[in-house]
Amino acid sequence: MPSPTPSPVIRPYRPADRAAVAGVCVRTAHHGGDSRALYPDERLMPALFAEPYCHFDPDLAFVLDDGTGRAVGYIVGTADTARFVEDFRRTWIPRLAGRYPAPEPTVPPRTPTEEMIRLLHHPERMLVPELAGHPAHLHIDLLPPWQGQGHGRRLMHTFLDALRARGVDAVHLGMVTANTAARAFYDRLGFQEIRVADPGPLTYLGRSTTVG
Secondary structure: OOOOOOOOEEEEOOHHHHHHHHHHHHOOOEOOEOOOOOOOOOOHHHHHHOHHHHHHOHHHOEEEEOOOOOEEEEEEEEOOHHHHHHHHHHHHHHHHOOOOOOOOOOOOOOOHHHHHHHHHOOHHHHOOHHHOOOOEEEEEEEOHHHOOOOHHHHHHHHHHHHHHHOOOOEEEEEEEOOOHHHHHHHHHOOOEEOOOOOOOOEEEEEEEOOOO
């Protein structure tokens, strides 16, 4: 008899998942699509939006395992954005400064890569006063073949459960406003827009950690 098809499962992140999680990040970092044409250095986007969360908050990192041990999606985040920013400034930036030196503050970025490196060196951008009532924040990504099957909802509920167990009442995220597919996903999960004074290209969304 043929072997049964492996079933996907959600499980905690493991250090062995690092390369797979980075690959998912790279292939979804441009409005949900492949970012390699914009950011040829494939270490850059994971260094901003995936790896520091796995490093500082591994207990809040979960992956969608395709059933063979390979991560094909993830959700990562922090329970305390202010603490995360402090850790990022104190220990994460020095780890990367040799590869991504701080840009001159008076020179505007000329390429998408330079723009992201500028963000890397300015973690305080995450400290938005209007988000203080939603102290946790998250990033969630799934490879396209695994989208639209309920896995994103399950990942989100797993993350919300973990936050609630820590006594965290509310969470936020920032998404590129142009990514309308992502907005529809978050709307279905009960996220609501949080108005901020200077959102730039982002829309901020938040919700309680109560799953219902």
